Amino acid sequence: MVVGESGLGKSTLAGKELTTDTPSTVEIQAISADIEENGFGDFINNEECWSPILENIEARFDAFLDQENRVNRKRIVDTRVHACLYFIAPTGHALKPIDVEFMKKLAGRVNLIPVIAKSDTMTEEELKNFKQRILNDISAHKINIYQPPTYENDDPETIQENKEIVSRIPFAVVGADRDIDVGAGRKIRGRKYPWGIIEVDNEDHCDFVKLRQMLIRTHMEELKEFTNEVLYESYRTKKLAELGAKMAKMEAEMKAVFDAKVAEKEAKLRQVEEELLARHREMKEQLAAKNKAKTAVPAKKGFFK
Numbered sequence: 001m002v003v004g005e006s007g008l009g010k011s012t013l014a015g016k017e018l019t020t021d022t023p024s025t026v027e028i029q030a031i032s033a034d035i036e037e038n039g040f041g042d043f044i045n046n047e048e049c050w051s052p053i054l055e056n057i058e059a060r061f062d063a064f065l066d067q068e069n070r071v072n073r074k075r076i077v078d079t080r081v082h083a084c085l086y087f088i089a090p091t092g093h094a095l096k097p098i099d100v101e102f103m104k105k106l107a108g109r110v111n112l113i114p115v116i117a118k119s120d121t122m123t124e125e126e127l128k129n130f131k132q133r134i135l136n137d138i139s140a141h142k143i144n145i146y147q148p149p150t151y152e153n154d155d156p157e158t159i160q161e162n163k164e165i166v167s168r169i170p171f172a173v174v175g176a177d178r179d180i181d182v183g184a185g186r187k188i189r190g191r192k193y194p195w196g197i198i199e200v201d202n203e204d205h206c207d208f209v210k211l212r213q214m215l216i217r218t219h220m221e222e223l224k225e226f227t228n229e230v231l232y233e234s235y236r237t238k239k240l241a242e243l244g245a246k247m248a249k250m251e252a253e254m255k256a257v258f259d260a261k262v263a264e265k266e267a268k269l270r271q272v273e274e275e276l277l278a279r280h281r282e283m284k285e286q287l288a289a290k291n292k293a294k295t296a297v298p299a300k301k302g303f304f305k
Contacts, residue, residue: 001110003053003102004087008117009175013085013208049098050105057081057109061235080232082223083146083215084110087117088170092130095137103143109231111146111223113214114138119172119206120191120198127172134170145169146226148219165214171207176200 002010060080067076086103088095095103106112114134119127138145147169148162179187180197190199203209215223 001053001057001081001084002087003084003106004115004117005089008087008089009173010085010087010117012175012177013115013173050102054105054109057084057106058235061109061232062239064232065236065239080227081110082227083113085113085115085211087115088134090116090118090121090130092122092126094133100137100141100143103138103145104141107144109235111226111231112144113146113211114170115211116170116172118175120174131170131172146223148214149222161218165210165218168207168210171211173208173211174198174200174206 002014004010057080064076064078064080067073084106086099086106088099103112103114116127116130116134122130137143148165150159150162154162174191176189176191176198179189180192181187182197188197188199189201190197190205199205200208
């Protein structure tokens with residue numbers, strides 16, 4: 001998933017750069033989601049502008065949870081978002097308030113990877129300072145971004161490779177949607193300026209190679225594992241707790257309705273019982289009155305000696 005303001009080259013990077021030059025020995029079957037909120041950050045009031053993206057991520061969690069709860073779970077299709085590239089405008093100053101708020105909202109749901117867009121608009125010194133300001137803001141606001149893990153049993157080469165990737169965060173990238181002919185039948189992907197050519201795949205020019213390396217070659221499984229074991233599990237636990245609370249509330253409401261119905265029925269039965277007792281007393285009194293009237297009738301003369 002790629003997220004950020006309009007015009008930062010998100011579609012170029014997701015659609016062109018990350019899908020090319022994959023080694024032929026690597027076979028990848030991917031389900032990707034390129035979500036771009038139209039006009040993100042372009043309005044005066046950007047309140048809740050992150051909602052569509054957050055809802056999309058959570059909807060994918062819900063779909064996965066639904067598949068897990070089925071009786072037949074032989075084939076579960078995983079459409080969860082395992083990485084989100086958050087594009088930061090190359091202002092050279094610091095994170096905007098909307099960037100801070102947006103990243104805080106996404107951090108608990110997805111592996112958040114900050115990316116500086118159009119880094120070729122800044123000098124090397126400006127870029128270095130901008131990266132440090134971004135990291136300071138991320139630390140100050142306690143935003144959890146993805147940090148490639150290290151393991152004790154890793155070989156020295158892997159440890160060094162991991163350190164190099166971490167040192168490039170936030171990744172400074174340059175977007176290019178076409179190849180440039182540099183002569184001798186050689187073409188490169190980049191951008192041509194009067195003073196020279198910026199190469200997308202040159203690590204001295206930008207961090208795209210390290211970003212692609214982390215996403216596709218070295219940390220793909222770690223991203224998926226962190227999504228499944230930490231982010232999804234946290235969401236799942238919260239969701240089931242909410243469902244349990246909802247079920248408990250429904251059960252309490254149903255019990256209250258049931259108790260009310262029982263009380264109403266018991267009241268009606270008591271009323272009917274009282275009416276029957278009243279009729280029984282009335283009939284008994286009437287019968288007693290009739291018997292008393294019969295015994296009070298005088299005998300006729302000559303009938304008895």
